Amino acid sequence: MSGVLDYTHVTKNYRSLWSRRRVRALDNFSLSLERGEIFGFLGPNGAGKTTAIHLAMGFMRPSSGAGQMLGKPFGDPRTRARVGFLAENVALYHRPAAKLLRFYGTLSRMQPNDVGRRCREVLEQVELESEADRNVAKLSRGMQQRIGLAQALISDPELLILDEPTSALDPVARAAMRELLLESNRAGKTIFLSSHLLSEVEMICHRVAILVKGRLMTLGRTDDLLVSRDRYEIVARGVTAGSFEPLAQFTVAANSSQVPLSNSAPVPQARVLSRDANPFDRLRASSGQALGQDGRVQFIVAAQSQRDALEKIWALGGEVLSVNPVRRTLEQVFLELTNNAGAGR
Amino acid sequence: MMAIVLMATNFLRQRRWPVILLFVWILVTAWLAKGFSGRPDAGDVVFHVQQQSIYICIFSAFLAADALHTERKSRRILLLLAKAVSRADYLLAVIVGTAGLAAAYAFFSALCSLWLSARAALPSGGIWGLLPLVVAGAMLSASVAVFLSTFLNPYFATACTLALFCAPIPFHVQHRAWSLWLPGFPLLVQFLRFSFRPEWAPSWIAVIASLVESVLFWLLASAIFARRDVAVPVE
Numbered sequence: 001m002s003g004v005l006d007y008t009h010v011t012k013n014y015r016s017l018w019s020r021r022r023v024r025a026l027d028n029f030s031l032s033l034e035r036g037e038i039f040g041f042l043g044p045n046g047a048g049k050t051t052a053i054h055l056a057m058g059f060m061r062p063s064s065g066a067g068q069m070l071g072k073p074f075g076d077p078r079t080r081a082r083v084g085f086l087a088e089n090v091a092l093y094h095r096p097a098a099k100l101l102r103f104y105g106t107l108s109r110m111q112p113n114d115v116g117r118r119c120r121e122v123l124e125q126v127e128l129e130s131e132a133d134r135n136v137a138k139l140s141r142g143m144q145q146r147i148g149l150a151q152a153l154i155s156d157p158e159l160l161i162l163d164e165p166t167s168a169l170d171p172v173a174r175a176a177m178r179e180l181l182l183e184s185n186r187a188g189k190t191i192f193l194s195s196h197l198l199s200e201v202e203m204i205c206h207r208v209a210i211l212v213k214g215r216l217m218t219l220g221r222t223d224d225l226l227v228s229r230d231r232y233e234i235v236a237r238g239v240t241a242g243s244f245e246p247l248a249q250f251t252v253a254a255n256s257s258q259v260p261l262s263n264s265a266p267v268p269q270a271r272v273l274s275r276d277a278n279p280f281d282r283l284r285a286s287s288g289q290a291l292g293q294d295g296r297v298q299f300i301v302a303a304q305s306q307r308d309a310l311e312k313i314w315a316l317g318g319e320v321l322s323v324n325p326v327r328r329t330l331e332q333v334f335l336e337l338t339n340n341a342g343a344g345r
Numbered sequence: 346m347m348a349i350v351l352m353a354t355n356f357l358r359q360r361r362w363p364v365i366l367l368f369v370w371i372l373v374t375a376w377l378a379k380g381f382s383g384r385p386d387a388g389d390v391v392f393h394v395q396q397q398s399i400y401i402c403i404f405s406a407f408l409a410a411d412a413l414h415t416e417r418k419s420r421r422i423l424l425l426l427a428k429a430v431s432r433a434d435y436l437l438a439v440i441v442g443t444a445g446l447a448a449a450y451a452f453f454s455a456l457c458s459l460w461l462s463a464r465a466a467l468p469s470g471g472i473w474g475l476l477p478l479v480v481a482g483a484m485l486s487a488s489v490a491v492f493l494s495t496f497l498n499p500y501f502a503t504a505c506t507l508a509l510f511c512a513p514i515p516f517h518v519q520h521r522a523w524s525l526w527l528p529g530f531p532l533l534v535q536f537l538r539f540s541f542r543p544e545w546a547p548s549w550i551a552v553i554a555s556l557v558e559s560v561l562f563w564l565l566a567s568a569i570f571a572r573r574d575v576a577v578p579v580e
Contacts, residue, residue, distance in 0.1 A: 014577065050576075057427055060574035081429035091420040093355065103355065107348050107428035151424065 003071045004190050005033040010065035012051050025051040027214040038185050040205030041194040044338050048214040049194045053163050081109045084152030088163040094137035097147050108155035122150040141168040160191045202330040210337050217337045225333050231326040232306050234299045239318035352438030375457035390461045397454040398479045398536040402486040405443045409487035410494045410502040412439045433567035440487045447483030451476050467541040474547040481555040482532040488559040492566035528558045
């Protein structure tokens with residue numbers, strides 16, 4: 001337990017008032033946030049991300065299990081003064097932006113003098129100081145989202161819980177939001193970020209969890225998740241065209257987002273990194289790429305075939321230049337896990 | 346306390362248009378009670394005062410019963426409860442906000458009644474005595490409505506609140522003394538017995554009983570609301 005945000009075997013079932021149908025939104029979910037990290041919380045629609053966040057904020061109660069936020073059980077009002085929360089599809093009262101922020105600041109038990117100062121600061125942070133006196137109902141969707149973030153930041157919280165904070169933002173505002181989150185993190189805030197924008201999560205999050213159908217599918221450091229343990233990239237030199245045939249048996253598809261790893265049959269995948277004199281027409285047709293200068297060839301091989309492939313390359317008189325785990329994008333990891341979960345249904 | 350006052354003010358601000366309409370309504374009924382001759386009948390003035398007193402309690406029930414439903418449907422409740430605000434505080438803010446509106450309404454209504462009583466050459470002292478009864482009644486109807494709306498649809502909550510207040514009438518007609526122990530009913534009786542005669546005096550016991558009952562209903566409502574999932578769509 002870290003004391004920042006801990007879920008311990010939390011299960012949440014939804015039950016309709018009139019029907020007996022029960023939906024399990026979270027299933028024995030356990031998670032612990034480390035102080036000072038940016039944590040990416042991912043999952044497809046209906047995975048249970050928002051439910052997990054609402055449980056932490058005390059908007060609902062778990063069917064079983066328990067959790068703590070900043071050392072207190074979920075739902076403790078005093079603790080929420082130290083937490084900034086931005087809901088998905090933020091709904092704000094129709095009042096001038098600055099007055100609204102003062103309202104939320106006072107509800108967070110801030111002193112009247114601090115509220116005014118922080119109000120100006122956060123409006124500046126979200127670049128809406130010029131809109132301070134405008135009614136939020138008259139602001140664009142993206143601006144409302146930024147006001148939503150401002151109200152989360154107003155009390156200078158230790159923990160920020162953000163549910164899809166960039167969903168309504170244009171690319172420029174999204175980049176600014178990213179910078180703001182990094183700045184807040186540098187200032188010592190822990191950030192729990194639920195998002196569908198995987199590229200952003202990949203850029204800023206220290207750790208990532210992927211939730212599918214209420215179950216935690218994976219949890220780990222972002223760098224570790226992106227590095228594949230199943231596939232390796234071998235770059236070799238001096239391997240002639242005729243030698244690809246025997247090596248093809250070891251190679252696998254590079255794009256795991258299209259072929260789930262567990263189901264992938266060995267698909268020849270070799271990338272010629274040079275335009276040698278040798279006719280690599282067949283390989284070009286399969287990979288569509290021929291780059292580089294010095295006769296280097298890249299193979300993607302399954303982990304269990306790595307040794308055999310290396311020995312084959314050496315046996316064929318080739319020189320192995322590097323062997324590295326394949327680095328994937330977060331999107332590939334995400335699709336791989338969600339596809340596997342879908343196949344496992 | 347500051348948070349409760351702020352939320353109560355915010356609650357009233359969100360409902361400013363119906364509130365303004367209510368004040369126009371008082372003017373219209375006062376003008377009707379004045380009659381076309383310009384000198385109102387004493388019975389019409391008494392009826393106007395009684396009618397307004399009961400209306401305030403009904404409007405309070407309507408306003409309070411709808412509060413939770415509207416806030417949950419709009420999802421604005423999420424950002425409120427994400428702050429250092431307990432659910433009990435939130436419900437108290439709804440009740441206080443409604444009582445604040447009732448007090449303003451009752452005061453404005455009292456001014457209109459004073460004007461009418463002056464025109465009808467009636468003594469006006471009893472109107473100020475009626476004021477705390479009306480505010481206590483409005484607060485009680487708001488707290489009952491809030492209590493019922495924690496587990497009922499707002500329309501049912503309003504209907505049940507009004508039914509609860511009116512249910513003892515048949516027993517009272519049969520002179521069953523215990524009917525006066527039911528919530529709100531002593532106030533209703535006071536409203537209906539109101540007259541401009543000097544012998545009429547407000548029952549402070551009824552005011553205190555109503556305030557105690559309001560607190561009890563608020564505590565019950567808080568206990569139930571603390572167990573409700575506020576983030577799920579309202580049914």
